[in-house]
Amino acid sequence: MEPLVKHQGKIATLNRVNVDTDQIIPKQFLKRVERTGFGQFLFFDWRFENDGTPNPKFELNQPHMQGASILVAAHNFGCGSSREHAPWALHDYGFKVIIAPSFADIFYNNCVKNGMLPIRLNGDQTNELLERGEKHEFELNVDLQNQTISGADFQASFDIDPYWKEMLLNGWDEIGLTLRYEQQINKFEESHLA
Numbered sequence: 001m002e003p004l005v006k007h008q009g010k011i012a013t014l015n016r017v018n019v020d021t022d023q024i025i026p027k028q029f030l031k032r033v034e035r036t037g038f039g040q041f042l043f044f045d046w047r048f049e050n051d052g053t054p055n056p057k058f059e060l061n062q063p064h065m066q067g068a069s070i071l072v073a074a075h076n077f078g079c080g081s082s083r084e085h086a087p088w089a090l091h092d093y094g095f096k097v098i099i100a101p102s103f104a105d106i107f108y109n110n111c112v113k114n115g116m117l118p119i120r121l122n123g124d125q126t127n128e129l130l131e132r133g134e135k136h137e138f139e140l141n142v143d144l145q146n147q148t149i150s151g152a153d154f155q156a157s158f159d160i161d162p163y164w165k166e167m168l169l170n171g172w173d174e175i176g177l178t179l180r181y182e183q184q185i186n187k188f189e190e191s192h193l194a
Contacts, residue, residue, distance in 0.1 A: 001115035001171045001173055002115060003169055004117055005169055006142065007097055007144075008140070009097070009140065010065070010067060011068055011132075011133040011140055012059065012060050012071050012072070012133065013065070013130045014073045015073075016073070017074045017075045018075070018079055019076075020078070020080030021078060021081050021086040023045065024043065024090065025038055026041065026045055029041040030083065035092070036092055038085060038089035038092045038093075039089055039093035039094065042090060043058070046058045047061060064135075064136060068094070069094050069095055069097070070096065070097040070142070071097070071099070072130055072133060074100065074126070074130070075101050075102050076100075077102070077103050079104040082106040084113075086107060087110045087113075087114045091114055097116065097142050098111060098118045100120065100121075102120060103118055117142065117160075119142070119149070129154070138152070139151055140154070144160070144168060144169060145169065
């Protein structure tokens with residue numbers, strides 16, 4: 001994974017509560033086994049009309065949200081089943097950071113394990129971002145090291161577990177984290193075999 005230390009990007013807003021993983025990536029697209037290629041199916045039932053054309057009313061199809069790398073959502077984002085395909089689809093689409101007042105726990109963990117930063121902000125701060133990004137382009141600067149978010153007349157700080165923070169800052173997945181102790185593991189294996 002790529003380290004995520006600081007990120008500057010445009011926001012896309014999805015002011016819907018209880019967005020579940022079935023809405024993020026519908027079940028008919030779960031036949032793939034690799035982590036790539038899911039972005040094209042992100043929010044498929046909302047993004048596209050029945051004939052396959054983009055739904056002009058869907059938030060992410062708005063011109064000022066094209067190319068956004070930060071998703072701002074409402075309460076309980078990522079609820080439903082624990083499928084890891086949902087973070088894969090968001091990441092493949094181009095999102096690096098997801099901001100919401102609350103996340104489903106498994107979804108939150110899966111985001112970090114796949115190199116995305118989920119940020120919990122209080123409802124008032126999230127609502128302010130949802131309002132700012134709904135009709136006009138809005139950019140944010142996210143600083144994971146200092147745990148801050150800033151934009152035009154917007155400042156916020158956020159909490160993150162030190163374990164997850166270290167993983168994201170260094171671009172480690174859990175295998176990479178384990179490999180940090182490769183020498184100790186090999187030493188133990190040698191002594192154990194003796």
